[in-house]
Amino acid sequence: MKRHSAFTLAQQALRGHKDWPQTWAKGTLKPKYDAVVIGGGGHGLATAYYLAKTHGITRVAVLEKGWIGGGNTGRNTTVIRSNYFYPESVALYDLALRLYEGLSRELNYNIMLSQRGMLIAAHTPAQMEICARIANAMQINGVDGRLMDAQEATRRVPLANQSADARYRLTGGIWQDRAGVARHDAVAWGYARAASALGVDIIENCEVIDIIVEAGCVTGVETTHGRVKTSALGLATAGATTGLTAPHGISLPIQTYALQAFVSEPVKPVLDTVLLYLGTGTYLSQSDKGELVIGGGLDRVPTHGKTGNLPMQEQIISGLLEMFPAFGQLKLLRQWAGVVDVVPDSSPILGPAGPKGLFLNCGWGTGGFKAIPAGGTLLAHMLATGGHHDISRPFDLTRFITGRLIDEAAGSGIAH
Amino acid sequence: MQLFPCPFCGLRAEAEFHFATTAGRARPEGAPDDVAWARYLYGEDAPKGLTTEIWLHTTCGEYFLLTRNSLTRLITGSEALR
Numbered sequence: 001m002k003r004h005s006a007f008t009l010a011q012q013a014l015r016g017h018k019d020w021p022q023t024w025a026k027g028t029l030k031p032k033y034d035a036v037v038i039g040g041g042g043h044g045l046a047t048a049y050y051l052a053k054t055h056g057i058t059r060v061a062v063l064e065k066g067w068i069g070g071g072n073t074g075r076n077t078t079v080i081r082s083n084y085f086y087p088e089s090v091a092l093y094d095l096a097l098r099l100y101e102g103l104s105r106e107l108n109y110n111i112m113l114s115q116r117g118m119l120i121a122a123h124t125p126a127q128m129e130i131c132a133r134i135a136n137a138m139q140i141n142g143v144d145g146r147l148m149d150a151q152e153a154t155r156r157v158p159l160a161n162q163s164a165d166a167r168y169r170l171t172g173g174i175w176q177d178r179a180g181v182a183r184h185d186a187v188a189w190g191y192a193r194a195a196s197a198l199g200v201d202i203i204e205n206c207e208v209i210d211i212i213v214e215a216g217c218v219t220g221v222e223t224t225h226g227r228v229k230t231s232a233l234g235l236a237t238a239g240a241t242t243g244l245t246a247p248h249g250i251s252l253p254i255q256t257y258a259l260q261a262f263v264s265e266p267v268k269p270v271l272d273t274v275l276l277y278l279g280t281g282t283y284l285s286q287s288d289k290g291e292l293v294i295g296g297g298l299d300r301v302p303t304h305g306k307t308g309n310l311p312m313q314e315q316i317i318s319g320l321l322e323m324f325p326a327f328g329q330l331k332l333l334r335q336w337a338g339v340v341d342v343v344p345d346s347s348p349i350l351g352p353a354g355p356k357g358l359f360l361n362c363g364w365g366t367g368g369f370k371a372i373p374a375g376g377t378l379l380a381h382m383l384a385t386g387g388h389h390d391i392s393r394p395f396d397l398t399r400f401i402t403g404r405l406i407d408e409a410a411g412s413g414i415a416h
Numbered sequence: 417m418q419l420f421p422c423p424f425c426g427l428r429a430e431a432e433f434h435f436a437t438t439a440g441r442a443r444p445e446g447a448p449d450d451v452a453w454a455r456y457l458y459g460e461d462a463p464k465g466l467t468t469e470i471w472l473h474t475t476c477g478e479y480f481l482l483t484r485n486s487l488t489r490l491i492t493g494s495e496a497l498r
Contacts, residue, residue: 242462253458255438256486301418302435304464304487310417311431344458401454 001197003108024192027201032229033061035383036221038208038244039236040064041073042184042369043361045191045202046376047234047383049107052198054377055384060200061230063223065207065240069188072238075306075338076369077261077295079274079285081118081179082143085134088394088406089347090141092374095391097178099373109190111182112288118179118274119148119156123168127278131174138176148175156273159326167322168279179274181285181293187372211244211358218357231357232383236375239304239339241362250354252362253344253400257298258337259366260308260316264330266290280319291333294320298342298366308337340365345405350378351388351396359383360397421494422473423480436470438463439481462486470497 002008002021012020035051037044040062051057062068080100082093104110122128131147138145149172154162160170192202203225211233212220220229235241239256246252266289276283284294296316299309313335321328342365343349349363361379364371378392388396399405419427438460444452464486471482483493 239462243464246461246463251455251459252461254462255460256462256464300433300435301430301489302462302469302486303489304462305489309430309489311429341462400458401450 001108001193004110023189024196024202027061027196027203029061029203029206029223029225029228030201031227033201034059034230035232035234036060036228036230037062037234037236037379037383038221039071039238039240040068040188040192040202040204041071041236041238042069042187042191042372043364043375043379044234044236045069045188045195046372047236047361047379048200048202049191049195049198050376050380051384052195052200055380057384058199060195061228062195062200062202063206063208063221063228064202064204067204068192068202069185072338072340072368073184073188073372075261075336076184077283077285077293078181078184078369079118079179079283080113080182080370081176081274082370083118083120083134083138083145083174083176083179084408085137086406086408087141089408090138090143091391092348092395093371094141094143095377096371096374099377100182101178103187103190103373107190107194109186109193111186111190113180113182114288115178115180116273116285117156118176118276119153119173120276120278121153121157121160121173122171123277123279124171128171128173131172135174138174143176144178145174145176148172157271157275159270159324161323161325168277173278181274181287184369187369191372191376208244211248211355213248213355216355218355232359232386233357234359234361234379234383236361236379238362238364238368239341241341241360245353245360248354252349252353252397254341254363255302256304256339257301257342258303258306258308259298259340260296260312260335260337262294262313262316262335263287263333264292264294264327265333267292267330277319277323280322282316282319282323284320292327292330298340299337304339306337306339308335340368342366344400345407346409347406348375348395349397350375350392351382351398353397418489420471420473420482421491422476422478423494423496424478425473425476428473428475432473432475434472434474436472436479439468439470466492
């Protein structure tokens, strides 16, 4: 792998960007691997990278039914944060945030991490109480988070509607300084480049049709490119997970929904933080190109289709305009949806399931992008060692049997 | 806005409806073990394609069975639960 540096960037610029090397090698499927990861999104590619880098396992294949980073990795709003309530969640999401903080250097690939801070904005005394509770929990869990008052919040978000008849006047909220956004494609491509350089085979347009199980153990997968043998199989397939597990009698507490997002036409800088409004459930940030990147809650109708439906669009956009009347003239450039795997406690499922050798990385719901480096680290650990990492253990599927749920939706009082 | 058929009220806007659960999970009889009980409580499994679900029409307060395609959103049936 040819390393990027300021010098090589300047060299390419002078040559008119005509001879950039290929970022990652197109793999050809071999008949047998030490580990196979299904899903070439951020989580799958990160898993392959950490298998090779941390555990020295390089006979690894990533099987992607479309193109890498083309699923939810390319369909989210790129927010990275660790402002969660329970210690287990903070340990998980802050591991991801810490790894993100060093990722451009580690991968030698600029993921354009911009830690511009995030405000979860409140507008009632009751919400301020919840915010104080979460800020306290974050501090107890050792993460930077604090309660922000109305004055500072208004200074941070000067365009927010503070008129006398505003329905959601800012009363403050929770602030996390280290939160921010990153370039989603760069995360997928950076991991793919680094994994490929370590010998991982990344196979695109290769759909896994079935998992092959013999005598209670995973022995391989059946794909559209033929059969592949492996005894260690990781699933990082988000909304498509149940289609692979259900035929093997593995019952998952997953329901899939479309999660929509929008970008506006580009405008001059108007917002330099990530903002989530508790009152409307709408959240937004401004991209480097000037577009407002807007998201909201889940569609209310379970679906595997990636279109998104109109009632939720109306709710999200009306929330945006309630908060920022000044955006009423903006045009939306694009709208899209991702298919997300939602579990009852809004926490991921990490761990073994069903036949020996099968490990899950799913259930991230609306928040998978921010967790990519942690999801990859933990799935790689499980595939390499056959057992849990301390951080993944509380997220085992058995929590739905024992009742030890990690209910972040209830714990933090915000939509995920 | 898609129209959903309530067996009692006819075609109404989808925003009037609330998804409850995937239909067909039978409540375990007797004293089920934890695994069977968890499967009953949580085993949604998000079927792709044709699926039967329990929905609530919030306007009239009735639960009913809705048969639809979870990929294309096409609705093929609506039936009262009682």
